[in-house]
Amino acid sequence: MSNEAVEDPKSVTTAATQDAPDPAVRTRLARRSRARHPSDAEYIRIALILAALTGAEIAVYYFDSIKSLLIPLLFAFAIVKFTLVVLWFMHLKFDNKLYARFFTGGIFFALTVYAIVLLTLRVFQN
Numbered sequence: 001m002s003n004e005a006v007e008d009p010k011s012v013t014t015a016a017t018q019d020a021p022d023p024a025v026r027t028r029l030a031r032r033s034r035a036r037h038p039s040d041a042e043y044i045r046i047a048l049i050l051a052a053l054t055g056a057e058i059a060v061y062y063f064d065s066i067k068s069l070l071i072p073l074l075f076a077f078a079i080v081k082f083t084l085v086v087l088w089f090m091h092l093k094f095d096n097k098l099y100a101r102f103f104t105g106g107i108f109f110a111l112t113v114y115a116i117v118l119l120t121l122r123v124f125q126n
Helices: 023-036 040-062 064-089 097-120
Strands: none
Touching: 040 064, 064 097
16 A cells, blocks of 8 residues: 555545545545646636637628638637637546547537538538
8 A cells, every 4th residue: 555645535526536446546546637637717718718719700700701711710610619618628638638539529520510411401502
């Protein structure tokens, strides 16, 4: 057994630590995951970035000069916003990289299906 003090296993609530059978392992995993999570200031910074991107999405709609690029721009904004939310607010940036790839890959699949629907409905034809 290690020299580290064992904390109360009930105080550890992260998903990565709930599956660990040994309380000492659970404590080490919880301590390691807490050290890697973002601060409140980082969450506020990401929220401000998301608000700015949302404002840019709204602004893009009102520019007549770029109406032909509206859908590709909105797709790009959706990818960036989805990725930020998944990686930061769902903490996937700090978990196993497989989880991050799985969820960020999901947005590309969803946008591909959406693009197929738009092409089928002939939205891009003027």
